Amino acid sequence: MTAPSPAASPAPPARWSGVYPAAARAGKLRRRHAVNAVMAGLVGVAAILATLPLVIVLFYLLKQGVASLQWHFFTNMPKPVGESGGGMANAIVGTLMLIGTASVIGLPVGIGAGLYLAEHRGSRLANTTRFLADVLNGLPSIVMGIFAWQILVRPVGHFSAWAGGVALAAMMIPQVARTTEEIVRTVPVSLREAALALGYAHWRTSLTVVLRTATAGVVTGALVAIARIAGETAPLLFTAFGNQFWSTSLNQPVAALPLQIYTYALSPYDDWHSQAWAGALVLIALILIISLIARVATRGRFATASD
Amino acid sequence: MTATAGPVAPSRPGGSGAPAAALGALVAKQFSFWYGEKQALYGIDLEMRSRSITALIGPSGCGKSTFLRSINRMHDLLPGTRHEGQILLDEADIYRSELDPTSLRRRVGMVFQRWNCFPKSIYDNVAYGPSINASLPRHEMDWIVESSLRRAALWDEVKDRLRQSALGLSGGQQQRLCIARTLANDPEVLLLDEPASALDPIATQKIEELLYELKRELTVVIVTHNLQQAARASDYTAFFYMGRLIEAGPTERMFTAPREERTNSYITGRFG
Numbered sequence: 001m002t003a004p005s006p007a008a009s010p011a012p013p014a015r016w017s018g019v020y021p022a023a024a025r026a027g028k029l030r031r032r033h034a035v036n037a038v039m040a041g042l043v044g045v046a047a048i049l050a051t052l053p054l055v056i057v058l059f060y061l062l063k064q065g066v067a068s069l070q071w072h073f074f075t076n077m078p079k080p081v082g083e084s085g086g087g088m089a090n091a092i093v094g095t096l097m098l099i100g101t102a103s104v105i106g107l108p109v110g111i112g113a114g115l116y117l118a119e120h121r122g123s124r125l126a127n128t129t130r131f132l133a134d135v136l137n138g139l140p141s142i143v144m145g146i147f148a149w150q151i152l153v154r155p156v157g158h159f160s161a162w163a164g165g166v167a168l169a170a171m172m173i174p175q176v177a178r179t180t181e182e183i184v185r186t187v188p189v190s191l192r193e194a195a196l197a198l199g200y201a202h203w204r205t206s207l208t209v210v211l212r213t214a215t216a217g218v219v220t221g222a223l224v225a226i227a228r229i230a231g232e233t234a235p236l237l238f239t240a241f242g243n244q245f246w247s248t249s250l251n252q253p254v255a256a257l258p259l260q261i262y263t264y265a266l267s268p269y270d271d272w273h274s275q276a277w278a279g280a281l282v283l284i285a286l287i288l289i290i291s292l293i294a295r296v297a298t299r300g301r302f303a304t305a306s307d
Numbered sequence: 308m309t310a311t312a313g314p315v316a317p318s319r320p321g322g323s324g325a326p327a328a329a330l331g332a333l334v335a336k337q338f339s340f341w342y343g344e345k346q347a348l349y350g351i352d353l354e355m356r357s358r359s360i361t362a363l364i365g366p367s368g369c370g371k372s373t374f375l376r377s378i379n380r381m382h383d384l385l386p387g388t389r390h391e392g393q394i395l396l397d398e399a400d401i402y403r404s405e406l407d408p409t410s411l412r413r414r415v416g417m418v419f420q421r422w423n424c425f426p427k428s429i430y431d432n433v434a435y436g437p438s439i440n441a442s443l444p445r446h447e448m449d450w451i452v453e454s455s456l457r458r459a460a461l462w463d464e465v466k467d468r469l470r471q472s473a474l475g476l477s478g479g480q481q482q483r484l485c486i487a488r489t490l491a492n493d494p495e496v497l498l499l500d501e502p503a504s505a506l507d508p509i510a511t512q513k514i515e516e517l518l519y520e521l522k523r524e525l526t527v528v529i530v531t532h533n534l535q536q537a538a539r540a541s542d543y544t545a546f547f548y549m550g551r552l553i554e555a556g557p558t559e560r561m562f563t564a565p566r567e568e569r570t571n572s573y574i575t576g577r578f579g
Contacts, residue, residue: 122386190423193381194485198436198492199413202384213426 058284065281068274073282078244078260081269088279090246094161094254095286098240099230101165101250106172107222111211113173114180114218119206121185130181133174144170145235153239161247161254164240168229175228179221183214219298227287233258257283330397331357331414331495331526333378337392340373342385347373350392351552353545357495360518360527362541362558364534366578369547371530375498378528379415380408396496413439416489420501422481424473424488429465432473432484436492451491459487460517479510483517490521497521499529503536515540534574538562546570 076087113129120126148167153159187210195205211218236242241253242263248254257279264276333355340348348370355361363371373382380401382388393400401411413436424432433452437443443451452469456462461483465476473484482502489497499518503511518527518540531537537544538558545555546567554567565571572578 188423190419190421191425193417193419194423194425194488195435196384197379197381197412197417197419198439198488199409200439201409204439209425 061277061281061284064274065277065279068278069281073275073278077246078275081267081271084271086271086275088255088257088260088275088282090243091255091257091260091279092282092286093246093248094240094243095230095257095283097161097248097250097254098164098168098236098256099226099290101161102168102172102229103222103226105166106169106225107176109169110173110176110225111180111218111222113177115184115206115211117177117181118184119202119210129177133177136170136174137178139171140234141171141232142234142237145238148235149238159239159241159253161240161250161252164236164254164256165250167235167239168232171229171232171235172225175225176222179224180214180218183217183221184210186217187213216298219294223291223294226290230287230290231258231283233262257286332397333496333526333528334395334398335374335392336395338374338377338394339391340370340377340382341389342373343387347550348377348390349551353552353555355526355528356543357526358522358524359542360522360529360540361543361545362537363528363530363545363547364532364537364573365547365553366573367532370550371545371547372500374547375500375528375530376417378496378498379412379417381412381417383408413492414494415496415498416492416494417498418482418485418489418500418502420504422478422485422505424476424481424484426472426474428470429473429476429484430469432488433491436488455487455491456484458490458521459483460513460520461487477510479506479513482506482510482514486514486517486521494525496526496528499527501530501532504532511536534576546573548573 072085073087074092075089076085077090078088079086113133117126117130117133144167148163148170152163152166156163191209191213192205195209196202200208236256236259240256240259242259243253243255261276261279261283264272264279267273335351335353335355338348338351339346351374353374363375365371376382377390378394378401390402394402396411396415399406401415425435427435430452433455434448437448437451453462453466456465461480464480465484473481476484486497486502503514506514515536518529521527522542529537529541541558543555544558544561546553546561546565546569548569554561554565554570556566561570562574565574
């Protein structure tokens with residue numbers, strides 16, 4: 001590389017001012033500003049449109065549901081049409097039971113599978129699992145319900161909370177596995193190496209360093225999955241089935257908020273309609289509370305994993 | 308920097324009856340290494356003495372880091388790697404089948420180019436290695452943490468904030484914390500992969516002073532791109548080029564009277 005001698009360098013290019021008259025330049029600039037403003041406006045409108053459904057839903061729920069949302073709604077059982085003071089105590093408890101069962105089964109399996117996918121990303125088992133998880137993720141929830149009915153309801157002969165929980169867990173697992181995988185992959189390789197170099201075995205490195213560093217993300221992923229299954233109705237239609245009575249047995253059909261909302265909303269009674277609105281409001285509040293609790297719990301002092 | 312001379316940690320119970328001869332002597336014998344089809348090291352013969360610092364130098368891609376990582380078997384988890392020849396630690400091959408790599412890595416600690424403290428407290432970072440053995444009594448763990456931090460010349464700077472996040476420390480402090488974390492395992496060998504290449508000159512100087520202290524008890528092997536660092540901080544220097552060991556010897560001789568033309572070209576900056 002020899003530097004070009006000054007004499008050989010080409011003449012400096014003509015200045016733009018010589019090409020475009022000042023008036024034309026000002027016009028172009030104005031046009032660019034206008035285009036910029038229009039595009040920014042469009043994107044802003046899109047952002048507002050994206051949040052609009054949520055705002056409308058919340059507004060409607062509050063408007064329609066708040067009136068029925070009295071204390072007895074949480075403590076009383078459903079009452080026959082015409083009797084006032086009915087509640088959804090059994091459905092609230094039933095939904096919590098279903099979420100609990102699904103989480104106990106689905107989270108360990110999902111997180112474990114995600115860890116495997118991330119740590120053994122190239123292996124044949126991982127590739128197969130990842131593909132199947134993606135297929136499962138797209139599976140209609142009603143199909144999950146039929147599947148759970150086939151293996152857990154039909155052989156036993158009756159509906160049960162178990163079957164509902166398993167159906168929901170089957171929906172959680174692929175989603176939790178994939179989000180866990182994505183999060184775990186973001187843990188810097190250097191942290192793994194540090195633990196390995198200190199004499200930790202591979203599996204223990206995965207559990208103590210990798211998973212711990214990724215905790216916040218994994219919990220968030222788990223919560224999104226819980227929030228999603230909490231409102232599922234289709235898989236419960238022929239598994240948990242619904243129950244007008246108080247039941248906390250995993251072996252019996254159990255009521256659930258989405259099922260109750262579905263039943264009440266389809267009924268011809270105004271009283272039940274407003275109860276359905278209140279039920280929907282409670283369901284949303286439940287999801288919100290679960291999210292908030294876990295957010296606070298995982299905020300931890302060292303949660304951020306900047307490398 | 309006068310705080311280095313804390314109480315020199317005596318060897319932990321368990322290493323009883325240590326012979327007078329220093330532990331941690333490393334000898335590579337005809338060691339070759341492959342990443343899949345690609346051969347990275349060709350028949351390396353190199354002795355790394357205990358209680359001294361050996362610097363591995365050479366241009367990028369010459370195999371010096373590969374060699375360093377072979378010494379504590381960090382390649383084991385990479386599929387498709389293989390080796391021939393031996394690396395002897397205290398006269399026993401580290402690749403012998405009955406030796407578990409995790410126990411080897413506790414004897415042969417490693418510090419990396421980019422400091423990699425865990426997102427935990429300073430205390431927990433140091434305690435991480437020893438805590439692999441179920442549960443040590445609290446006071447013993449406190450002792451290990453304090454003596455390791457003292458050995459890494461970090462105690463005075465962090466003793467009032469042991470419970471704070473390690474990620475709040477400066478780069479140089481974090482790198483010394485990584486060294487303390489490694490020392491907490493009470494290793495015989497300390498491997499360092501360009502430990503100061505991302506640090507400013509003052510932090511670099513601290514690391515070098517620290518290594519000078521540590522070599523009284525340990526075998527120190529350091530990979531460095533910084534020739535001045537190799538010249539001033541090491542006792543022995545080994546020059547790698549294209550996967551081969553070109554020349555090794557006492558640092559002073561290597562830098563003043565290299566026997567190989569390629570060594571001479573490299574240390575005088577004509578290539579690399």
